[in-house]
Amino acid sequence: MKVFGLVAVFVVGLLLLSATQDFPSWGNPRSAASDGEVSSFYIEKTEAVTKVPNMVTAVLADFRGYDTMFETVVIFIAGIGIIAVLRNFEGSDSSIDYDNDDNGAGLLARFTCSLILPFIQIFALYVVAHGHHSPGGGFQGGVMLGASYILLALAFGLSKAKRIFSERRTMIFAVVGIFIYVGWGVLCLLLGGEFLNYSVLDSILPGDAMMARSYSMLVVEIGVAFTVTAIMFSMYSNLSTRGRLSKGL
Amino acid sequence: MDPIIANFIEENIVPKFNYWIYVILMMIGLYAMITKNNLIKKLIGMAIFQTAIILFYVSIGVKEDGGIPIISHHGPDHHQETEAHSEAGSENLKHNIIDKDKYANPLPHVLMLTAIVVGVSTLGLALAISQRIHKSFGTLEEDEILNKLRPGGHD
Incomplete structure (x- = not known):
């Protein structure tokens, strides 16, 4: 098996390496990927059309809005799937009992985490809110916010973190995030545009159609951040306790 | 050094080192997925494989004089x-x-943001399924699981 694997890997690797003969060299601005019509449009027209300087966020939340919407749904389904796979819905095991003896880490770790946690959370919210002007966005900020709750669970014990961010609340957050995203698209439909065509929202938002797209990106990113935060914490708490949620790491 | 080898390095490895790194990383991941017996090690291989693809995409978006796409x-x-x-x-x-x-070209960055999210989702779900497998079979070694699944096997 090992020999067969090694041979297969070498053959595939040599094929891939021989294919790189035709690829453009490192950093070539005239390569097909970088010089194509689509990429050039995104670079040259993003700020003129949407007033958003961060092209990555603009492409993610506006030009390719469908992609990101279903991406959020993928995360949500993964979170639901983990719960469905791990939790035993039959018998007495199904009731969630929070373990009150679970005190988490030692005194020093708890004290340090209580100092750091507010700053982590504020920075995460900044990354979400400023994501269309500087590096950042809903996924990145959401992961940071989720990680801050994971840190809380590691330092103070899962039971305390679950009292703040309970299983029910996690799922409500995840659903609310998707509803914000989809609802914003439906709002565009109601105002006479296409689904996720933010420029028709200028009648209810301050500024012109371009500013409406900029604001809409912020709203959509907030929706993504809700879902990602909730599912990250849900994934951690379920995986670290085998779905019992009773005693964490 | 042999001039043929030096020439090969000059023409094929130096201007295209990003592809070499991605192929090597990807093959490490593929090897782990094919040959490793432990399911968690297979998952680690899958994660390395995904990382190689992310590296490949981001590296084709680089431009020589280009800064960040903001x-x-x-x-x-x-x-x-x-x-x-x-x-x-x-x-x-x-x-x-x-x-x-x-x-820099923003399109590969956007696509890879999507791929990272899919990677997290698949990895999380795969870990959950392997926990479930461990609960049912008491092991994460592939051959032992196959042995127990066989009709004549014990358990």
Whole structure:
């Protein structure tokens, strides 16, 4: 098996390496990927059309809005799937009992985490809110916010973190995030545009159609951040306790 | 050094080292997925495989003089230019023309943001399923699981 694997890997690797003969060299601005019509449009027209300087966020939340919407749904389904796979819905095991003896880490770790946690959370919210002007966005900020709750669970014990961010609340957050995203698209439909065509929202938002797209990106990113935060914490708490949620790491 | 080897390195490895790194990383992941017996090690291989693809995509978005794909009106781009260039630069700024060679290609970054999210989702779900397998079979070794699944096998 090992020999067969090694041979297969070498053959595939040599094929891939021989294919790189035709690829453009490192950093070539005239390569097909970088010089194509689509990429050039995104670079040259993003700020003129949407007033958003961060092209990555603009492409993610506006030009390719469908992609990101279903991406959020993928995360949500993964979170639901983990719960469905791990939790035993039959018998007495199904009731969630929070373990009150679970005190988490030692005194020093708890004290340090209580100092750091507010700053982590504020920075995460900044990354979400400023994501269309500087590096950042809903996924990145959401992961940071989720990680801050994971840190809380590691330092103070899962039971305390679950009292703040309970299983029910996690799922409500995840659903609310998707509803914000989809609802914003439906709002565009109601105002006479296409689904996720933010420029028709200028009648209810301050500024012109371009500013409406900029604001809409912020709203959509907030929706993504809700879902990602909730599912990250849900994934951690379920995986670290085998779905019992009773005693964490 | 042998001139043939030196020539090969000069022409094929130096200008395309990003592809070499991605192929090597990807093959490490593939090897782990094919040959490892432990399910968690297979998952680690899958994660390495995904990382290699992310590296490949991001590296084809790089441009030699390009910065991050965020339009900056007061960033270092406008200060580093020489006299002749800065005149042209301010001219461009007046007419709101953006030089696309000054920014990295944003499209691979967006696609890979998506791929990272899919990677997290698949990895999380795969870990959950392997916990379930461990609960049912008491092991994560593939051959032992197959042995227990066989009709004549014990358990």
